[in-house]
Amino acid sequence: MSKAYILLGVLFGAAVVGLSSIYIVEEREKALVLQFGQIKAVKEAPGLSFKMPFIQNVVRYDDRIQALDTQPLEVTPLDDRRLVVDAFARWRISDVVRFRQAVGVGGIAQAETRMERILNAQLREVLGAVTSNAILSENRVELMNNIRDAAIVDARALGVEVIDVRIKRVELPAQNLAATFERMEAERQREAADERARGQEAAQRVRAQADRTAVELVSEAQREAEIIRGQADAERNGIYAEAYGRDQEFFNFYRSLSAYEQALQGQTSTMVMSPDSEFFDYFRSETGASGN
Structure with missing residues (x-):
């Protein structure tokens, strides 16, 4: 009976050791095998892999595209007209080893914090070199591309690939809106x-x-x-x-x-003149002719 217990214990221990030495990497992941904090292996291809049990552990990172929405940032263009800019970025882990070395145990959360600092710095630098009219115009794609290209270079130190950067919203600070509307x-x-x-x-x-x-x-x-x-x-x-x-x-x-005809019109026409006036010559001649 004791031998059976020993055999069961040995089999159980072997199963535990075997299971602890096996790990699976999914298609949407990248994995690092760490031994006492040191990187011993990098697994980017999906599938079944092995590690030393108990002394090695696996750290997994999401290999999918990540979204980062920055906090509203106040920038000052060349014409000193302050603007509030709200931007977002799309990024992914390109070098998992460098990513681990850069962010440590902070992982994605620490990477997003540092990425936001990079984006804010580039937003201030690029938008501060143009006028507010260029920022507010519809043709600001070139500005966003410049921000993206600069962020790509800075993010390489984090082992991160910046895929795209876009400006979502640009508006005046609340304290300047009333003065702007009045103007x-x-x-x-x-x-x-x-x-x-x-x-x-x-x-x-x-x-x-x-x-x-x-x-x-x-x-x-x-x-x-x-x-x-x-x-x-x-x-x-x-x-x-x-x-x-x-x-x-x-x-x-x-x-x-x-x-x-012109003078004697109407029912009560009255004319006052001398009887021997030349006006009545033809009346007199007619009267004399008729004997009246």
């Missing part, structure tokens, strides 16, 4: 006043031109009317002269009848 409003009011002044000036030119055109048209119409009126008067006088030359007595009689 923008003043600029828009000035532009509106300039537009109104130019519009009024153009309107005055149009009115002056219209008035001048109206005066010219009225003057031309009056001139033509006077010419036509003069021609009509001349033609009328010619007709009168011709009629007078043909029969003077009939002409005088016709003119007198026209005068009577």
Whole structure:
């Protein structure tokens, strides 16, 4: 019975030793085999591997692309117009040995802290060399590429590969927004006043031109009317002269009848004049002829 217990103990110990010497590396991982803190082996290919039991241990690192969102950072461009910048980066572990040496037991958390310092430094350096208009414009891809390229060089010391860097948000600090809005409003009011002044000036030119055109048209119409009126008067006088030359007595009689027609209109026409006035010559002649 004691031999059976001993055999079971030996088998159990062998199983424990065997299991402790085996480890599996997945496709999304990189692993380091450490012995008393020293790196003894690097396992980047997935599969089953072995190590010395008890005295060696395995440290695993995520081989997938990591995301890093930086805290809002205040930068000062060339025009001293302070801006708050919010950026993010995509990175992955490229050299697991150097990564372990750089961050120690801190792992991913320590790497993110140091990566954020690198990004903040590059954000200040690159964005501080241009104006705020270049940062706020839509064509800022070149600035982000410059930040990424500089971060790639600095991150190599961590055993990290920076894949991409992007600026998510750029805005003014809260304490500067009110002053900026007031300045923008003043600029828009000035532009509106300039537009109104130019519009009024153009309107005055149009009115002056219209008035001048109206005066010219009225003057031309009056001139033509006077010419036509003069021609009509001349033609009328010619007709009168011709009629007078043909029969003077009939002409005088016709003119007198026209005068009577114009003078004796309405139901209560009243005329006060001398009885021997020439106006009634034809009345008298008609009266004498009829005997009344």
